[in-house]
Amino acid sequence: MAHESHRKAAEHHEHAAKAHHAAAEHHEQGNHEEGHKHSQQAHEHSAKAHEHSKDAHEKSQHASVK
DSSP: OHHHHHHHHHHHHHHHHHHHHHHHHHHHTTOHHHHHHHHHHHHHHHHHHHHHHHHHHHHHHHHHHO
């Protein structure tokens, strides 16, 4: 169902935002290794959010055609 995909996308967006904040804090403290780790996590969550968003969009489009 589209609503499940929307929920999963939202969760991944929230995780990505938290990881971005953590990365920024670590970079500001000069801990670039840890900052890079959090940046990578943010990227992964953003990619998953994108996939769930595409899935939700496709399901919504398909449902409206019926």
